[in-house]
Amino acid sequence: MKRFAILLLLALPPLAARAQVAPAYQARADQLMTLLVSDGAEKDFFSDLFLTAVPVEQWRALTADLRRQYGRPLSLGSVRQNGPTAGQVEIRYERATVGFTLVVAPQPPGRVIGLQIVGARQADDNMIKIINDIDALPGQTAFAIARLTGSGPQWIASRDPDRQMATGSSFKLYILAELARAVEAGDRRWSDVIPLSHKSFSGRLLAYPANAPMTLHSLATAMIAESDNSAADTLLLALGRDKVDAILPRTGHAKTDAALPLLTTAEAFALKMPANATLRQSYAGGAPDERRALLRDNAARLDAKAVDIGSVAETPAHIDSLEWFASPKDEVALLDWLRQHGGDALPIMAVNPGIAPADAARWRYLGYKGGSEPGVMAMNFLTQARDGTWYAVTGSWNNPAARLDEPRFVALMTRALNLLAETSR
Known part of the structure; x- marks a missing residue:
């Protein structure tokens, strides 16, 4: 697996704090799927803090890299929350399932302040x-x-x-x-x-x-x-x-x-x-x-x-x-x-x-x-x-x-x- 830049900007709460997926968190997971398919809407999805650390062009290079390795993103997989603002999201690609940690800001509109690729399970x-x-x-x-x-x-x-x-x-x-x-x-x-x-x-x-x-x-x-x-x-x-x-x-x-x-x-x-x-x-x-x-x-x-x-x-x-x-x-x-x-x-x-x-x-x-x-x-x-x-x-x-x-x-x-x-x- 190719090395990826670390995008995590916020420490995650412990797994023991897992809760049901809130609608706002689910919406950001759905939007992540859209951003991985094609460029656009990054400024609506990510916080200014995140985009200062990871500019839009760097993010787009990473998503293109994922598509080269694993094919097209096909569907959203499991979405799990560890607490009010943090959890894990899986995206099914043609040749693998890729996992992400996703952290959203607690205040509206709940833009993403932390995102990290945590691994990929190859389909075959x-x-x-x-x-x-x-x-x-x-x-x-x-x-x-x-x-x-x-x-x-x-x-x-x-x-x-x-x-x-x-x-x-x-x-x-x-x-x-x-x-x-x-x-x-x-x-x-x-x-x-x-x-x-x-x-x-x-x-x-x-x-x-x-x-x-x-x-x-x-x-x-x-x-x-x-x-x-x-x-x-x-x-x-x-x-x-x-x-x-x-x-x-x-x-x-x-x-x-x-x-x-x-x-x-x-x-x-x-x-x-x-x-x-x-x-x-x-x-x-x-x-x-x-x-x-x-x-x-x-x-x-x-x-x-x-x-x-x-x-x-x-x-x-x-x-x-x-x-x-x-x-x-x-x-x-x-x-x-x-x-x-x-x-x-x-x-x-x-x-x-x-x-x-x-x-x-x-x-x-x-x-x-x-x-x-x-x-x-x-x-x-x-x-x-x-x-x-x-x-x-x-x-x-x-x-x-x-x-x-x-x-x-x-x-x-x-x-x-x-x-x-x-x-x-």
């Missing part, structure tokens, strides 16, 4: 096409879908599911799993308070005072929903690296020698710094216990202060040797373990669904954690269909030679989820 789509499209991406990819049952995962579709991939911040799911295990065992409580002791680059908590008191639940939510690195590093070291490392074989990781020890984000990116090239080579060539000793002996050199984030922000840096590694089968096993033992970790995973609200709404439950950095992207979903069936959907894309087209990968994974949701009804 199938899982083989999706997997082939993922496989065609430059670099290496791996993908798997499994139905989660009491007797273990039942594989629905996969491509190279045993391939160990760099997965970026997906490793934070292992920290969450160890926290859930400790709570289930009675060793910890979600309400326990610890200091924010290991701040790392990026994330909201980086601006918090050092050693700010935080509950384990608050740290876990920031770590998963916002991928906050300070929360992840604090939790990893507070829970104990040895215990978090032990959760990998417990949850079914097949090749722990390549994955352990789990690095903090500060350690990982400090090791990528040019000044630490010798340490990096020793770490990459060592066994797990030798790596643990290296981290221990060089702790002062491997903290966040050693990281020049600009030097690793634009191009892939050592992603094939210094990363967090897991295969799709490993990720499915981890998601299945969390399904059975996660407890309050499951609502945390559902705070940020990783895909557009209209697509997430197809599921009774959708939990997500992904990871991305230059050359690395992974998306991991734990889902429950409307009929109660549980699934794990996971995919990874690595390219050590170039940055990735992240919206393209999101679109491919969204297609897989939407197709699975339709076949699970």
Whole structure:
């Protein structure tokens, strides 16, 4: 799917606030259909605020692009409201159904102040096409879908599911799993308070005072929903690296020698710094216990202060040797373990669904954690269909030679989820 400009100008209210479609909202949905068929009446439809951000010519270029990709718009599909001013609209084209978020001004005449394309379901789509499209991406990819049952995962579709991939911040799911295990065992409580002791680059908590008191639940939510690195590093070291490392074989990781020890984000990116090239080579060539000793002996050199984030922000840096590694089968096993033992970790995973609200709404439950950095992207979903069936959907894309087209990968994974949701009804 081609990249589109983001047109959303207003945050949407939560899906739980869904209401019946009001006549005024329905009228704007009908008018959207008309505008997608042919140019004209944009100034009556859009607010001045919207047209300042997205001029008429830009809007017309986007609608022409949609017609080139998917053919003529044929009819208005489903219209759903999340609240008085916001909701989702589907338009059926000749070759796909395209979803939009639509936000109208609360005051008359209710012109549109926010509009975003949130995905397209191709009319003739199938899982083989999706997997082939993922496989065609430059670099290496791996993908798997499994139905989660009491007797273990039942594989629905996969491509190279045993391939160990760099997965970026997906490793934070292992920290969450160890926290859930400790709570289930009675060793910890979600309400326990610890200091924010290991701040790392990026994330909201980086601006918090050092050693700010935080509950384990608050740290876990920031770590998963916002991928906050300070929360992840604090939790990893507070829970104990040895215990978090032990959760990998417990949850079914097949090749722990390549994955352990789990690095903090500060350690990982400090090791990528040019000044630490010798340490990096020793770490990459060592066994797990030798790596643990290296981290221990060089702790002062491997903290966040050693990281020049600009030097690793634009191009892939050592992603094939210094990363967090897991295969799709490993990720499915981890998601299945969390399904059975996660407890309050499951609502945390559902705070940020990783895909557009209209697509997430197809599921009774959708939990997500992904990871991305230059050359690395992974998306991991734990889902429950409307009929109660549980699934794990996971995919990874690595390219050590170039940055990735992240919206393209999101679109491919969204297609897989939407197709699975339709076949699970």
